[in-house]
Amino acid sequence: MRRFSLWLRGKPLISDSILALLLLTLDVLTVGEARNKVAYLVLGVLLVVPIIFRRTYPRGAALVLVLISTSTTITHWAGDDSSVHPALLGLGVMLYTLVAYVGRREGLWYLGLLVFDSTLSFLLIGKPEGGDLAFTALYYALCWTFAEFVGARHAYDAEVAARLAVADYDKERRAHDAVAAERTRIARELHDVVAHAVSVIIVQADGARFALRDNPDLAEKAMTTIAGTGRDALRELRRTVELLRIEHAPEELPQHGTAGIAKVVRMMRDTGLDVSLELCGEIDTVTPEVSLGIHRIVQESLTNTLRHAGPDPRAEVRIERAENDVLLDIVDSGGAPSARAHGKCGESLPTRITAPASLIPGSGLGLVGMRERIAVLGGTLTVGRTGNGGWAVHATIPLYRAVPD
Incomplete structure (x- = not known):
């Protein structure tokens, strides 16, 4: 029935x-x-x-x-x-x-x-008789009252249906946004790992090829760097791909810290990039998200220097942990020899950024990835040319994200 x-x-x-x-x-x-x-x-x-x-x-x-x-x-x-x-x-x-x-x-x-x-x-x-008139009035009154009840019920059902439709739409949109954010995050990680590793490998392979006959020791050192870089990249790729294979698997972020930054700097020095590193404050106790952000920003910045700064490039890396945030300054010479700018903790490097990155040709996925990573961490990023033709990256990463009320 x-x-x-x-x-x-x-x-x-x-x-x-x-x-x-x-x-x-x-x-x-x-x-x-x-x-x-x-x-x-x-x-x-x-x-x-x-x-x-x-x-x-x-x-x-x-x-x-x-x-x-x-x-x-x-x-x-x-x-x-x-x-x-x-x-x-x-x-x-x-x-x-x-x-x-x-x-x-x-x-x-x-x-x-x-x-x-x-x-x-x-x-x-x-x-008409009194009874007929009363019956007619009562009948119409009952019809109107019942219609008010049914109309209210229809309005309530329509409002519930509309809210359910909005809730379903929001649920689908949130799921779509979550998938898109996850794809962007994984793509960003893959780019950072692969771009850095491949850039180092290409530079070392070219150097080994030219030094193979005249300087076998240098060629052997370059091949060792290639092998180490490849192993590190493969390990990080496996960790990233594992996130795609296991549904709802929590991401275990690596804690890079001072050792990770020093390893990146040492690897870049082995490729021929003159890098100076200055650490102010303790960064080994920051959260894994902030630690990974610091590591990737430094890694991507030095990789861009290696690829685009020309002959005899120099780069200066300063990482300072303040009370509420971490300040990063990565400045390169753009291939032109220049004196290093060493300052005290709390003093920024003289970057003198003269043009935003969006106005400079060649801003690619690396800069996009850095901006996305800084945005996720709630920080700020400034990238651009310096007064001497070099390239400067200044980032501020908060140590603690504010929780909205």
């Missing part, structure tokens, strides 16, 4: 046709009281036809039903037939339909037409 009710709910013409048939049946049962039975049956059929379309075309059906009711009143007056059609109960049904499915304003207009029709009926056919 419940399944049949749900099936009827989606087919208003069928359910309204059943209601019209019930009203017509009541008319047929009272046809014996009419003098002109044929005219009585025709009017009965005409009265129930608008009921079939009460929810499909509510305004038009209501207007047609009132006009037919008024015509019935005039016909009774002209033919001196005082018999009443039970199908006129459809007037209350139509009032309920307008209030519940269209609105109170249309319901008030329709109620005014009903009052006019009832007044015309009383004037033409005769003064």
Whole structure:
């Protein structure tokens, strides 16, 4: 029975046709009281036809039903037939339909037409009895009240459905954003690992090729660096790929710290890059996320120096742990010889950035990855040319992320 009710709910013409048939049946049962039975049956059929379309075309059906009711009143007056059609109960049904499915304003207009029709009926056919008048008023009042209840229920159901739709959309959007963020993070990690390792390997391989005959020791050292770089890159690639294979696996971030930074600097020195490192404060106790961010920023900056700074490049790395954040300054000479700028802890290197990175050709995925990483950590990044034609990277990484209220 419940399944049949749900099936009827989606087919208003069928359910309204059943209601019209019930009203017509009541008319047929009272046809014996009419003098002109044929005219009585025709009017009965005409009265129930608008009921079939009460929810499909509510305004038009209501207007047609009132006009037919008024015509019935005039016909009774002209033919001196005082018999009443039970199908006129459809007037209350139509009032309920307008209030519940269209609105109170249309319901008030329709109620005014009903009052006019009832007044015309009383004037033409005769003064009604007190019981008939009370029944008519009570019937219309019950139809209006029931329509208010059903209309409120429909509004509540519509609001719940809208909220569920919004919740589903938000859920899908959050899932899509999470997947996109995860893909971006993994792509950023892969780029940092592969770009750094491949750059070092290419430089060392070229050096080994030229030094193979004249300086075998230097060539052997270069090959050792290549092998070590390849192993480190393979280990980090395996860790990153493992995140893709295990669903919902928590990421175990490596704690690079001072040893990791020193290893990167030593590896870059082995490739021929003149790097100076200055550490101010303890960075081995920062969170793994901040430690990885520091490591990747330094690694990517020195890799860019190795690839783009030209012959005899120099780079200066300063990492300072302040009270609430970590300050990073990586400055290179751009291939031009320059005196190193050493300062005290708390003093920034004289970067003198003259142009933002977005205005300098050649800003690629490395800079995009650094910006994304700094944004995730809640810090700031400034990248650009220095006054002597070099390249400067200044980053600020907060030690503790503020939790929103």
